[in-house]
Amino acid sequence: MRITQGTFSFLPELSDEQIRRQIEYSLEQGWAVSIEYTDDPHPRNTYWEMFGMPMFDIRDAAGILGELASCRKTFPYHYIKVNAFDATRGRESLRLSFLVNRPPREPGFALVRQEGAGRALRYTTRAYADDRPEGERYSGP
Amino acid sequence: MSAVIEPQPAAEPLGTGPLDLEAAYRQSQVAEVLEGLERDLIGLLPVKSRIRDIAALLLIDKLRSTLGLGAGAPALHMSFTGNPGTGKTTVALRMAEILHRLGYVRKGHLVAVTRDDLVGQYIGHTAPKTREVLKRAMGGVLFIDEAYYLYRPENERDYGQEAIEILLQVMENQREDLVVIFAGYKQRMDTFFHSNPGLSSRVAHHIDFPDYSCDELLAIAHLMLEQMHYQLSPAADGALREYIELRRAQPHFANARSIRNALDRARLRQASRLFERRGKPISRDELVTIEAADIRASRVFAEERAHGH
Numbered sequence: 001m002r003i004t005q006g007t008f009s010f011l012p013e014l015s016d017e018q019i020r021r022q023i024e025y026s027l028e029q030g031w032a033v034s035i036e037y038t039d040d041p042h043p044r045n046t047y048w049e050m051f052g053m054p055m056f057d058i059r060d061a062a063g064i065l066g067e068l069a070s071c072r073k074t075f076p077y078h079y080i081k082v083n084a085f086d087a088t089r090g091r092e093s094l095r096l097s098f099l100v101n102r103p104p105r106e107p108g109f110a111l112v113r114q115e116g117a118g119r120a121l122r123y124t125t126r127a128y129a130d131d132r133p134e135g136e137r138y139s140g141p
Numbered sequence: 142m143s144a145v146i147e148p149q150p151a152a153e154p155l156g157t158g159p160l161d162l163e164a165a166y167r168q169s170q171v172a173e174v175l176e177g178l179e180r181d182l183i184g185l186l187p188v189k190s191r192i193r194d195i196a197a198l199l200l201i202d203k204l205r206s207t208l209g210l211g212a213g214a215p216a217l218h219m220s221f222t223g224n225p226g227t228g229k230t231t232v233a234l235r236m237a238e239i240l241h242r243l244g245y246v247r248k249g250h251l252v253a254v255t256r257d258d259l260v261g262q263y264i265g266h267t268a269p270k271t272r273e274v275l276k277r278a279m280g281g282v283l284f285i286d287e288a289y290y291l292y293r294p295e296n297e298r299d300y301g302q303e304a305i306e307i308l309l310q311v312m313e314n315q316r317e318d319l320v321v322i323f324a325g326y327k328q329r330m331d332t333f334f335h336s337n338p339g340l341s342s343r344v345a346h347h348i349d350f351p352d353y354s355c356d357e358l359l360a361i362a363h364l365m366l367e368q369m370h371y372q373l374s375p376a377a378d379g380a381l382r383e384y385i386e387l388r389r390a391q392p393h394f395a396n397a398r399s400i401r402n403a404l405d406r407a408r409l410r411q412a413s414r415l416f417e418r419r420g421k422p423i424s425r426d427e428l429v430t431i432e433a434a435d436i437r438a439s440r441v442f443a444e445e446r447a448h449g450h
Contacts, residue, residue: 053273059248060280062318067276 001108003041006081006097016065019082019100023061026084031095032056033064034085035071037078039137041106041127048081068100077103077138103138165204171196171242178235183364184357185228191348192236199243216345217245217320218312220288220334222327223350226396229324230284232350236322237282246320248280256290259304267300271307279318288323289333305337312343353396358385362400366431371408376433387441403439410435 004010014022026033033055036048051071055064064082071080080101083094107128114122129137166172175196178189202215217240221229234251241249258274261267275283285291293299312321323330323340327349334341353361359382366372373381384403388394411431415423 055276057277058279059250059277060318062247062315063276063279066272066279066315 001106003043003079003099003102003106005043005079006099008098013102014098014100019068020061020065022096022098023064023082023084026096027058027061029084029086029095031084031086033058034083035064035068035080036083037071037075037080037101039075039078039103039129039134041079041109041129042125048079051075051080054085072101075101077140079103104141105138162200162204166200169200169203169242169244171200171239174235174238174242178232181364182228182231182235183360184353185232185350188228188232188348188350191346192232192239195346196239196243199240199245203243215245216316216343218344219320219322219346219348220330220344221322221324221348221350222330224326224352224396226398226400227350227352228397229350230286232348233282233284233322233324237320240282240320245317246281247318250278250281251284252278252281253284253286255286256301259285259291259308260300264300267303268307271304275307275311275319279315281319283319283321285321285323287325289325289329292333292337294336305340309339309343355382355385355389358389358396358400361397362404365401365404369404369408370429371404371431372429374430374432377431377436380433380436384436384439384441387445391441391444403436404431406439407431407435410438 008014023033035051037051038045038048051074052067055067058064068080068082078101079099081097081099084096086093086095109125109127112124112126114124116122175193178192182189199215202212205212219236221233223229230253233253237246237249237251240246252274254274259267259271261270291301291305293301308321311319323333323344325333334344362381362385363373381403385400388399388403408431414432414435415427
């Protein structure tokens with residue numbers, strides 16, 4: 001099941017050139033770009049790990065693409081996303097965030113039912129990948 | 142969300158007929174920078190002619206590549222050698238501008254660093270530090286001042302070597318992403334390149350900045366004063382010439398930088414001279430004029446008198 005998260009999530013995967021141009025756009029707007037990764041696919045997982053430092057003072061996308069390449073090399077089967085942070089006062093939040101890497105096989109989610117008092121049923125989802133500990137959840141094709 | 146993916150407008154296709162070099166030259170707007178170089182930088186003839194050569198090569202290369210006659214990305218890393226105050230940083234800024242206008246660097250900014258910005262304090266500190274700087278310089282020009290400090294042969298565990306290796310790797314593999322300019326004193330740079338042959342062979346252009354002559358320094362002084370909205374009285378002009386001649390013979394002479402410092406001190410003396418006689422009205426002329434006395438009060442003249450006796 002293909003996870004959709006962030007901007008462009010219903011488009012086909014962005015090519016490296018498209019990623020470069022998105023980063024170029026973000027830098028032109030004066031946003032600070034950073035790279036984050038995780039292997040917990042749950043949609044409520046908002047706390048991803050940052051790869052390296054947040055990158056301020058970068059003028060050209062080449063610097064960030066280099067960092068992205070090394071992130072992909074370190075975590076080839078993780079979810080990786082590129083964030084663009086707007087530091088303008090009053091805004092101070094992400095303006096753009098999109099996935100740039102995903103595991104080759106995404107097993108998806110199970111529906112979990114919990115019996116409550118008086119025949120009530122509570123529903124939740126659980127990622128199949130979560131069965132294994134962090135760092136071992138995804139592997140190559 | 143306004144981050145739209147749209148295709149780059151295609152470059153104007155060029156026929157196989159004769160190419161208009163003049164049009165390409167005008168289109169690149171590099172002429173402005175070259176003229177600015179001619180106008181704002183006094184002397185430095187060998188430097189200017191080398192920069193014109195490089196600009197011509199890049200322009201021709203661009204024209205050739207539109208015909209599919211690509212010769213590969215030209216090696217653009219440079220070394221600027223010369224005594225302090227001969228305009229290395231200023232020329233590097235112009236160079237970044239030229240490269241940007243010709244499309245050899247994408248952003249055209251200059252990141253000026255020294256050893257401290259590249260080399261770390263302990264094991265494992267250097268590589269991230271150097272990479273951080275390189276990341277910032279991507280799309281522009283990385284200017285490494287006093288580059289010979291990167292290499293300390295007397296200490297074989299010095300981390301400078303590590304920084305050099307990372308630099309080399311990026312200089313070779315990401316040629317279209319950034320241009321590196323090494324700068325420093327001639328002699329020490331020669332030793333530096335001699336002991337790092339890998340580096341030397343990747344630096345295509347070695348440009349030597351000559352010292353300024355007395356007349357050139359005087360012209361520079363006039364240019365600086367003009368920019369600061371000051372002028373010299375005729376007597377002060379003669380005094381400044383004498384000052385430059387004396388100062389040149391003294392140790393630690395840093396060409397244009399020494400002149401700038403001398404002018405700054407003259408401004409200081411002019412200000413306190415005007416302040417002394419406060420109460421009386423001051424004319425605009427007095428405010429902008431530096432008198433001979435402001436220059437003759439310099440330590441340089443005092444020393445000369447001491448030696449003379």
